[in-house]
Amino acid sequence: MSEILAKTEDIVKKTKILGADEVVAKTTFGRYKQVRFSANQVDITVAWNDYVTDIALAWKKRLVATQIHDFRNIDSSLKQLISLAKVSQENPMFGGFAKGKFRYRKSEADKQLESLENLTEYVFEAIGAAEKAASGGVDSGGILFTKFEDIYLVSSEGPIGVDSRSAIELSIRAFTEREASGHGVECSSRLKDFKPARAGVKAGEIAKLAKGSRGGDEGVYDVIFDPLIFGSCLGIWGGMVSAWSVMVQMSVFVNKLGQKVAPEYVTIRDNPAAYSLSNRAFDDEGVQTHENVFIDHGVLKTYLHNASTAKLFKTETTGNAGLVFPNPWNIEMDAGDMTKNELFSEMKHGLYLTNTWYSRFQNYAKGDFSTIPRDGIFLIEKGEVKQSLKNLRISDNVLAMLGNIAAISKERQHVHWWGEADPPSLSPYVLIENVHMTKSR
Amino acid sequence: MDEQIIDYALEHAQSKKVEYAEVRASDQVQDRLVMRNGVVEAFGSGVDSGFCVRIIANGGIGFTSTNKWSKQEAKEIVDLAFRYAKAANRKDKLVFAEEKGVTTKWVVDQKKKIENISPEDKISAFAEIDKALTGCGVRIAATMSQCFIDLITKYFVNSEGSRISSFVPKIGAYFFITVTEQGKTEQAYKQFGYSGGWEAFDEWHVSERMIHDAKVLKDVLTKAKAVKPENMDLVCGSEVTGIAAHESCGHPMEADRILGREMSQAGRSFIYKGGEYWIGTRIGNEVVTVIDDPTIEHSYGYYAYDDEGVKASRRLLYKNGIINEFLHNRESAAKLGTRSNGSSRSINYDREAIIRMANTFVLPGDYSEEELMKDVKHGVYMKSFTEWNIDDKRFNQRYVGREAYLIENGELTVPVARPVIETTTLKFWTAVDAVSKKVQFDAATCGKGDPAQGVPVYTGGPCLRLRGVYVK
Numbered sequence: 001m002s003e004i005l006a007k008t009e010d011i012v013k014k015t016k017i018l019g020a021d022e023v024v025a026k027t028t029f030g031r032y033k034q035v036r037f038s039a040n041q042v043d044i045t046v047a048w049n050d051y052v053t054d055i056a057l058a059w060k061k062r063l064v065a066t067q068i069h070d071f072r073n074i075d076s077s078l079k080q081l082i083s084l085a086k087v088s089q090e091n092p093m094f095g096g097f098a099k100g101k102f103r104y105r106k107s108e109a110d111k112q113l114e115s116l117e118n119l120t121e122y123v124f125e126a127i128g129a130a131e132k133a134a135s136g137g138v139d140s141g142g143i144l145f146t147k148f149e150d151i152y153l154v155s156s157e158g159p160i161g162v163d164s165r166s167a168i169e170l171s172i173r174a175f176t177e178r179e180a181s182g183h184g185v186e187c188s189s190r191l192k193d194f195k196p197a198r199a200g201v202k203a204g205e206i207a208k209l210a211k212g213s214r215g216g217d218e219g220v221y222d223v224i225f226d227p228l229i230f231g232s233c234l235g236i237w238g239g240m241v242s243a244w245s246v247m248v249q250m251s252v253f254v255n256k257l258g259q260k261v262a263p264e265y266v267t268i269r270d271n272p273a274a275y276s277l278s279n280r281a282f283d284d285e286g287v288q289t290h291e292n293v294f295i296d297h298g299v300l301k302t303y304l305h306n307a308s309t310a311k312l313f314k315t316e317t318t319g320n321a322g323l324v325f326p327n328p329w330n331i332e333m334d335a336g337d338m339t340k341n342e343l344f345s346e347m348k349h350g351l352y353l354t355n356t357w358y359s360r361f362q363n364y365a366k367g368d369f370s371t372i373p374r375d376g377i378f379l380i381e382k383g384e385v386k387q388s389l390k391n392l393r394i395s396d397n398v399l400a401m402l403g404n405i406a407a408i409s410k411e412r413q414h415v416h417w418w419g420e421a422d423p424p425s426l427s428p429y430v431l432i433e434n435v436h437m438t439k440s441r
Numbered sequence: 442m443d444e445q446i447i448d449y450a451l452e453h454a455q456s457k458k459v460e461y462a463e464v465r466a467s468d469q470v471q472d473r474l475v476m477r478n479g480v481v482e483a484f485g486s487g488v489d490s491g492f493c494v495r496i497i498a499n500g501g502i503g504f505t506s507t508n509k510w511s512k513q514e515a516k517e518i519v520d521l522a523f524r525y526a527k528a529a530n531r532k533d534k535l536v537f538a539e540e541k542g543v544t545t546k547w548v549v550d551q552k553k554k555i556e557n558i559s560p561e562d563k564i565s566a567f568a569e570i571d572k573a574l575t576g577c578g579v580r581i582a583a584t585m586s587q588c589f590i591d592l593i594t595k596y597f598v599n600s601e602g603s604r605i606s607s608f609v610p611k612i613g614a615y616f617f618i619t620v621t622e623q624g625k626t627e628q629a630y631k632q633f634g635y636s637g638g639w640e641a642f643d644e645w646h647v648s649e650r651m652i653h654d655a656k657v658l659k660d661v662l663t664k665a666k667a668v669k670p671e672n673m674d675l676v677c678g679s680e681v682t683g684i685a686a687h688e689s690c691g692h693p694m695e696a697d698r699i700l701g702r703e704m705s706q707a708g709r710s711f712i713y714k715g716g717e718y719w720i721g722t723r724i725g726n727e728v729v730t731v732i733d734d735p736t737i738e739h740s741y742g743y744y745a746y747d748d749e750g751v752k753a754s755r756r757l758l759y760k761n762g763i764i765n766e767f768l769h770n771r772e773s774a775a776k777l778g779t780r781s782n783g784s785s786r787s788i789n790y791d792r793e794a795i796i797r798m799a800n801t802f803v804l805p806g807d808y809s810e811e812e813l814m815k816d817v818k819h820g821v822y823m824k825s826f827t828e829w830n831i832d833d834k835r836f837n838q839r840y841v842g843r844e845a846y847l848i849e850n851g852e853l854t855v856p857v858a859r860p861v862i863e864t865t866t867l868k869f870w871t872a873v874d875a876v877s878k879k880v881q882f883d884a885a886t887c888g889k890g891d892p893a894q895g896v897p898v899y900t901g902g903p904c905l906r907l908r909g910v911y912v913k
Contacts, residue, residue, distance in 0.1 A: 036702075069490055088560060089480065142704075175704070365626045
């Protein structure tokens with residue numbers, strides 16, 4: 001047992017002695033690096049180390065939590081936390097932390113990402129690829145991010161585990177004209193699978209195609225969603241499957257378990273698999289993580305749970321516990337039976353959207369929202385890009401869009417971008433019919 | 442906070458061939474309360490404490506941070522920041538606009554010290570709101586509320602001789618309600634924020650305002666009509682004025698966007714050198730002046746010195762309808778040949794300080810609210826908003842009304858369900874022909890940066906009257 005795991009276990013023991021009924025402690029030793037660039041040059045290189053123990057404890061159905069950053073004062077922090085629990089209020093719905101022993105898969109974290117140097121080389125590789133793909137000068141900006149975390153978790157209820165989690169991602173946005181841009185991302189948990197040039201090529205190709213844009217027209221369109229913009233949809237839908245979102249009505253899936261919410265060829269799951277940026281062997285209660293199909297052939301099968309919400313919904317935890325609430329980790333949409341090229345070639349008249357941002361809801365329970373596509377927006381006629389467009393907005397409804405999914409590509413990409421396509425996902429090209437597009441007047 | 446370690450880190454940085462070095466430490470006592478339907482879901486409390494180093498060397502910038510308080514760790518992160526700065530290998534060398542070193546200490550006072558408010562009292566204050574909502578005669582399907590308290594102590598030193606200590610208590614609250622009637626739902630949220638003590642809670646009148654919103658949602662479900670889409674006059678309440686000021690004035694006037702430094706995340710700006718819009722270009726009617734002011738005492742976005750040690754000041758962004766002054770930090774100011782106006786903010790020791798708004802609002806005009814309405818034959822009064830967004834060049838925006846009424850012959854008549862204005866920055870601000878006298882503020886959390894940094898701000902202003910805009 002490592003020294004840090006022993007210290008984490010010690011925290012749990014001390015907290016129990018102080019009177020806690022149940023305790024989970026998770027120590028993270030995180031090393032994070034980031035290069036930010038714009039105008040094809042590095043603006044800043046950043047590294048931050050974070051040593052933190054997250055503690056959640058329950059005392060007579062009162063749930064309290066803290067983060068310890070200063071390990072010189074652990075005893076007083078624990079005393080304060082138990083005192084807080086004793087003056088807090090009972091939550092009759094609290095069902096306790098996960099219980100039992102679990103077998104965890106072995107971490108596949110890439111040690112190379114623990115001490116990776118020369119980060120700027122990857123940035124310049126992506127910028128160079130974007131320039132080449134755009135056949136000329138581009139103005140590129142973005143980030144390169146690496147993460148290596150060692151995790152030590154101990155629960156008074158049985159679970160105990162050690163995990164290492166690594167990730168590297170690059171996000172590049174390239175401009176060929178002031179209003180012609182493309183965005184590419186490259187995400188992996190391992191360095192050997194990380195190909196920054198792929199993101200550069202994607203950004204450059206879209207930016208080249210986006211030249212000479214004109215204002216788009218309002219209307220109802222069949223739309224092909226690129227994996228990056230569809231990743232934004234998957235992130236939102238995945239968040240709405242969290243039992244917490246359902247409990248506070250920030251979800252279109254309230255009271256829809258067992259109901260058809262999409263066509264039968266739509267299957268979506270949460271899977272923190274080894275390839276993903278959010279890979280993990282166990283959740284924040286120490287339950288082993290695994291894939292959970294939440295939309296199975298169009299039917300809503302489950303919400304994502306921690307042990308407490310699962311009890312409330314009379315089911316089992318799905319291994320999605322965060323420190324307090326359940327979260328999705330990595331959303332995967334099952335591949336379809338058409339190639340990307342077939343999707344495009346069969347489109348007579350429609351749009352191809354590559355990216356979006358600023359998705360906001362007027363009613364989460366109903367699903368009414370809008371979002372603003374950015375980067376390449378293309379009018380497709382008879383399978384070909386007819387015109388680059390700009391200044392359009394999707395103003396639609398989550399359930400309507402889910403129901404109008406008409407085709408899914410075989411090709412999928414692991415995408416993640418800022419808070420806009422988050423959590424990460426394995427996302428295909430998707431055709432959605434009858435999407436409402438609006439614009440400024 | 443061990444200031445000796447911070448001073449040592451600066452000393453060590455200065456022993457290297459650096460053009461500039463700074464060390465910024467922060468210690469944040471954080472309380473987080475989450476309640477659902479009046480019951481505590483979780484109460485979090487902790488202290489986050491650490492420091493960062495930023496170095497310019499060979500025209501590049503390196504930034505490193507840690508929460509391990511030791512001289513050895515300080516030495517290591519300084520060495521790494523120095524190495525990163527040199528490795529940038531930039532063609533255009535970065536420099537900071539000139540500033541003189543400052544030695545000062547500033548604090549925000551509290552009438553009712555947050556440290557003296559017990560957890561029970563905090564819980565009970567929030568539970569009372571839920572109780573009031575439950576008994577207000579509206580069917581409420583769910584409530585969710587959050588309380589955020591941060592007691593922030595900072596210590597900033599740089600190689601130009603600055604030594605700045607500060608203490609700011611910030612208190613924030615967020616409420617989200619779902620109202621149901623006849624099998625349908627409507628939702629609303631409201632955020633509150635203040636720099637200072639627990640006295641804020643009494644001043645917010647949360648119960649009253651949330652009950653008002655619950656009744657508004659009930660009216661939307663039971664009485665409101667859809668608006669017939671056409672060109673008409675629109676009166677914006679202060680909440681709508683505030684979000685428009687923030688989104689279509691504050692953000693596009695951030696110089697880092699203008700220079701492209703945020704291009705792949707928060708985006709760029711419709712304002713850029715050589716483009717249609719620059720300093721001196723008209724962007725709105727002359728009755729419109731939008732400012733950003735961090736010096737409003739006890740505002741959510743208050744600070745006396747920014748996170749680069751530059752004294753805070755009021756910025757006139759759009760002045761009488763003309764693009765007037767960008768928001769700058771020292772890096773952008775040097776690039777555009779000016780001085781920083783103190784707009785650099787960071788949410789914690791482990792985040793780079795970047796250009797941010799503080800409190801962005803429209804200056805008041807001469808009209809009473811009644812006078813604004815009196816002259817409207819047919820239009821909509823959009824008092825507050827729900828869904829909103831704007832494109833990443835900050836030109837195409839959309840605001841959907843939460844509380845809204847039809848105006849007929851100068852009188853408010855029936856509630857209107859979810860009216861929408863979707864228009865450009867130029868059209869919005871040009872259409873304003875009258876501005877009311879009374880300014881009101883709302884708290885918000887502004888998002889920007891990668892990793893994301895949500896900073897506390899106020900948005901606000903008076904009521905605006907827009908002539909002949911398309912409302913649907």
